[in-house]
Amino acid sequence: MKKFILLIVFFFAIAASNAQYKFSGYVDAEFSKGTVYLSVVDDYRKISGVFPEQILNKTIPDSTGYFSFAGDNLAVENKIYRIHVDTCSESDQNTTHFTGHCPNSKEVIFIANNNDTLTLPFSFDEEMFCRVVSKNEKANAFLKIDSLKHDMRFAFGTYRSEANRKINSKKWFSILQQYGEQLQEPLAELYSYTFLSDRTQPLHAYYLEDLKNNSYYEDLLQRLIEKYPNSNYTQQYSAELASDKYLVAAIKPSDFPWWVYALAVISILSILGNFFFYKKLKKANELLPSIEESLSKQEKKVLELILEDKSNKEIASVMFVSLSTVKSHINNLYKKLNVTSREDVKNLYSN
Incomplete structure (x- = not known):
């Protein structure tokens, strides 16, 4: 024996x-x-x-x-x-x-x-x-799935409306998912999963939504662990699933369309901008009297002519001075008023 x-x-x-x-x-x-x-x-x-x-x-x-x-x-x-x-x-x-x-x-x-x-x-x-x-x-499991994907692409070519496409996206998503499971081979299921979860495919958005409530993905992980416990496929799928679940958890549903939030942000920024501009303007107006007291007689005359929209050449002619003298007075004026241009001076006094 x-x-x-x-x-x-x-x-x-x-x-x-x-x-x-x-x-x-x-x-x-x-x-x-x-x-x-x-x-x-x-x-x-x-x-x-x-x-x-x-x-x-x-x-x-x-x-x-x-x-x-x-x-x-x-x-x-x-x-x-x-x-x-x-x-x-x-x-x-x-x-x-x-x-x-x-x-x-x-x-x-x-x-x-x-x-x-x-x-x-x-x-x-x-x-x-x-x-x-x-x-x-x-x-030949992959060839069977490829045949089904070919049927899906042909069917999508006949859909004329966006509403019809959405309905059939859900239908074909379920068909491919269930067919992979029926083949009783986790590697074949991975082939379907790779297609359905591909970020470049139109079905990816539906995959993320399906991932929230469908236990299929965790069940597939268990089937892989049971049949291929030490394979690269199991480790890769486990890591991807954890990553996608984290992504789904981070995406919170919104009750309002995106443009509502965009409008709200713009409004808040506008209010804050007006508030700070008003504060700055108020502060500048409070300081103007004391600043004007520090101006020389010539600088006051230059300021008056700038507010009358006179050019440097015109100011020099009125004051009987050279252009370089006018520029010197203007630079001193800018420093005392804490501005950098004629427009700033006009804005300061127009407000």
Whole structure:
């Protein structure tokens, strides 16, 4: 009996040591001279795109467009992987791949692990990367969600009014959320969550509102903890959820439109400005008599002529003095009145 048990253990040990993945498929003629890349996606905010730091391996398709990746260096548990092909030259990649979006590429995203055999055959209409065939039933979850997102975009294209868009935003938000949960794979739910919570998408505002009362997000966190307790996905989602909850808590509902608050602020600033201007003016008027007593006879004459809108040249002519003398009197006058221009002098006495 002991020998039998040891034999079984040995058999499973051999099987485990020989476990390896194989991902294969075909590219069409457009990409037959391109390079095919296998990437692992640890950051679900970078699921789609071209990111050099994610690349695990690369290969060149053969003359029929066939390619394959095989090995035993992947994680034992399910993770998100991406295969993409592009026709960029190495010299172009530094610029075309800089933002993660390559116009000369095609990709497929799937769930897999180190034990999976997965193929990417052409679809019935000879399109590549539209089918995922694998014994791992979760492998094609992303394609199913992409199909649903395509239906949503088509439906939104038929909405003519803003009211209709709002109603259908709520509808499709719920559909995508529930469908992700029905797939019974937290990584697939993360794919839907990434789309719904994307700050660049029109559904983001609805996501923040939904986050206030919907327990779905906490439930998703528990499902991730149970199935992927030590993964980057769980840690990233937990941090994002805490951050968004803090953001939602900081946003307080308002009973008035924004322009009411703007008008109130403007009114308050206007009242305060008038109050301080009045105080300053009152103080200046109280000091004027004593200031005027300090003016010389010539400075008083200059002040009188300034209030009559006379120019420097005209003042010099009336007083039979040079322009430089007039300027000297004016500078002394400004200092004693604590002003910097003719307009200030006129404003002081007109008020």
